[in-house]
Amino acid sequence: MLLKELLRDLEIEGLKGSDELSIEATTYDSRKVVNNSLFICIEGFKTDGHLYIKDAIKNGAVAVIVQKDIDIEGVTVVKVKNTRKAMAIIANDFYHRPSGTLALIGVTGTNGKTSTTYMIKKILEASGRKPGLIGTISNWIGDEKIDADRTTPESLDLQKLFRKMLENEIDSCVMEVSSHSLELQRVEKCNFQVGVFTNLTPDHLDFHPTIIDYRNAKKKLFHKTELYNIINVDDEHGRIIIDEINSLKTPILTFGVNNKADISAKNIVMTMKTVSFDMITPKYKGKIELNIPGLFTVYNALAAIAVTYAMGIEFKYIKEGLECMKGIAGRLEAVEEFKDFAVIIDYAHTPDALENVLKSVRGFVENKLITVFGCGGDRDRSKRAVMGEIAGKYSDLTIITSDNPRSEEPMQILTMIEDGISRTAGKYHVIKDRKEAISFALKSAQKGDIILIAGKGHETYQVINNNVFEFDDKKVALEVAREEGLL
């Protein structure tokens, strides 16, 4: 594409050099620049892309987009007010506006995004559509699995994925839309058909100054949708969002259990491994039986039902799609090999998610509930003591351990969690090494106990001192159990 075609929709503050150049690739990382690239300089949280222009030129960049005054020869320099916003516009044009052709569904909220997107995907598949998926665990183009670095990719990576989906005859895409992505303009030029709000509880308050800023970031999704905005009416922030977006053209569809909602569930029955309920929509009613436990599963399913109902999908496909699901890796995943006691792996890494999971499993504990968890380093510190308090309140025994301390001293994080748990009557141990912590929990378990290993879920790594080590809770639990003869 010619550079001038990519600049067409930008508000340009200055242009030095020719805009008649042919651009063969675009990137925001100088290390990924190839011949005839356009390099977009992003001011980051750790460093600044403007510092790498010389590297980019060496690697083959012929043009750069900047938001600072840069005096450099040998490339065309285009100055804009905000390079992240410019990147989203360029990405959309470079990949020929793919999201206009895909039926795009965005799911935002603190918890439940991943499960909800997988449920929507299953229902769409049951109805004969070919959906793609973008999210925390991985991205999917049909049956092709692509590793995900982030929940919501940068705009250039995102539009590239959309284009690849179209090339593979994918007709719809369900994606997790993180508050970071909405704030950092990653989804700026996406045409969403449907937007979903699952819930909001304190998280990422290292990134968003207040919970209201966090909510306002999420709310941006509902200004980008065309067909429906789907909101959890049982969530207090959901109700505020409904009030605030009521005047938009896009109609709202609500879902919930406790408040009057367009899509609701009655007669909820839960077991350790399943949940069933009577689904009620304005057009049809019917029983849904899911092989995934927990009240939050009902909310995720209602969100998925609301989306597919809004898209005109028949009830039989909704039922078929939801009921064929076997569970999602790292989401309340029971490790089948354990027989005397249960070992459950879950991704819960926010206070609210931890409380929900603990409440769910508490109801099925025959003997003791043992929880193994920690909190991430270099992230929202305010949740550490709160999570300690929650673990202490619902567990008979808690093992506080490391969960991606990143650049922080692990014991510093564990002490902050301990502050919270020590306010409860819950017994606890502090074991810095996560493998040792899991081993201690397994050796302490007796018949009828449930061990919840929370925080990492599907993740397969542990970041300590900023070094990444392979670590998979499920594999480690099995390895330790074999070593100790517990299987």
Ligand SMILES: CC(=O)N[C@H]1[C@@H](OP(=O)(O)OP(=O)(O)OC[C@H]2O[C@@H](n3ccc(=O)[nH]c3=O)[C@H](O)[C@@H]2O)O[C@H](CO)[C@@H](O)[C@@H]1O[C@H](C)C(=O)N[C@@H](C)C(=O)N[C@H](CCC(=O)O)C(=O)O
């Ligand atoms: C806080 C945040 O969003 N950070 C994003 C940000 O990183 P950063 O500001 O630290 O980037 P940086 O390292 O300072 O680099 C600045 C720029 O210089 C460039 N650079 C750097 C070095 C070099 O040699 N050459 C070069 O060109 C980088 O490519 C980048 O464009 O810009 C980077 C490039 O655009 C992103 O990859 C990075 O996401 C990181 C991976 C991240 O972890 N983000 C998390 C917080 C995030 O977005 N999470 C949400 C999910 C939240 C949830 O759980 O709901 C998500 O959507 O994933």
